[in-house]
Amino acid sequence: MRTIPARRRIATGLLVATLLGTAGCGNVYQPPPVASPRPVGAQQPASPRVSREVPECDARRSLAADPARPRKFVEQGYIRAGVDQTMTRMTHRDPATGEFKGFDIDLLREIAKELFPDRDPRDTIRFVVVTSAERQERLRDGTVDIVADSMTATCERATEVAFSTDYLDSGQTVLVRGDSPYHGIGDLGGKPVCAATGTTSIGHLTDRPEKPVPVSVPNWTDCLVMLQQRQVEAISTDHNVLLGLQDLDPSTRLVTTPPLTRPNGDTSCDWHVGPKSACTWFSDEPHAIAFRQEDIAFVKFVNHVLQKLRDNGRWAEMHRTWLPEHPDNGPPPARYGPNPVWPPGL
Template identity: 30%
Template sequence: MSAVLCVHAQTTTTLDKVKASGTIAVGYRESSIPFAYLDDKAQPTGFGWEICGRIVEEVRKVTERSDLKLAPQPVTPANRIPLLTNGTIDIECGSTTNNSERQKQVAFATNYFYTGTRLIIKTGAPFKSLDDLKGKPVVSTTGTTNFRVIRNLNEEKKLGIDLLAAKDHAESLLMVQTGRAQAFAMDDILLYGLKASAANPADFEVVGDALQVEPYAIMLRKDDPAFKKLVDTTIANLVKSGEFTKLYKKWFQSPIPPKGINLNAPMSRELQENLKNLSDKPAA
């Protein structure tokens, strides 16, 4: 690529790109219930997906492109940042932790959820904490902060855990179901979602104290203040109007597709505070 093209690529904003192409590419996760996942018709849905839908509506207004097309693009923990930075997607709406390391590569909107790493096991298995899993196989999903948390704790505590990597959350849970792993370490809200959507939810239980608390946020490209302002303002308006709380109740405290199971997850103290502060502060 020539120097001229490099400069152009770096200075073209997301709104310019979208207005010129007539399309906004929205990254979503296929199994991050209830944030972004596929419904029984193989269409993306979820809390994050709906919020991104509101953002797309605002982009239509600002760009004056009433014909703006939404192009859904599935992403994984491993490829979500590369696909955003190389322009394949314009925004990522899922269950991505906002942390300092990632902020070196991407930007984040206002934090819209808080979670902690816990474990899901087969019901009745004799494990209640990471310490109980010494020398046992434990799985986490490649490219997640949870994988690094477990790897670091495994080394620090010399637990001898056989840490396995799966390509996505569905595969991680399958490894527990089939006995290839004794536990799956992931954000607790995602574990509750996976349990609720399992063929037999009673087969699994979520255990252990949260190993750390982290914020989720919508991911954007760096150095694009106009687009970040649009996204943050959209979220702020959802909060002020009460729509954010309604969406939360819809996805976390009501029956959700495809099986009509209620996660019964009350809003955390951290999220309640952030709805007042509207901060995009990263985890460490």
């Protein structure tokens, strides 16, 4: 066996000791931190909102209910429904089963039961995943027949698509990290706040007097990732959507914010959902189902189904299942009548 000379053993020991000592002093090279990648399609600041001049209207109004099943879809044998896959309480795809679930999904199944009474609704709905920015276009180009996607009925959108009666009242608020110092939208001036592209939420952020910096992304879960990676300070959208994001990350915290002052100076809460909301929302978001404007019979039929769900308690059952802590005042009453923004014939 070859013996290592004593001098070499001593030199080797000194080298090891030197290296260990250097490591102990914290002088070992550390690679620079790598910034977390941003979601594909993220824009900061979000593209400016391009609004069109439209007449004032009551966005909650729709066509009178009619129980007649629309022949077009009865003969087609199915409906193509545009839905999101990232809103846990409203429309999402269960990662374990691949099945779509949520409040809006249950609404679609109730519509399918009435439209095809002798068939399983799972066989009569073809789900098509759409982002918030794609909803109107996918209706107009015929990709989908109906959109149930936590969509707010607005006068501007009503010039492009037809809406059902209001089926859920909600409003915009804010979700922050659990360790965040923020207590509402008023604390977020100059801070990056995330919302999905193509939503009313981006517009409301742009209009806020505090001037948060809107950050837009294709999907709501992209916002959650950016919040977790500290690329944004908050997510802001409808309360019902934020509840679903909070389910995905229970360490987050919902904060409350007073509403915007109306043009007449009124700051009360009863202008959208009543005192139960305790002034926690700063926008009015009547949720409605969207259709192509020419599908008048389908709009009327769905309004009939929605009224039936209000009357027979099924709406309340769905609400208890998916939105038990959502601070609305129950099923919104249907409003029927013409709107000045509707095209001739509606």
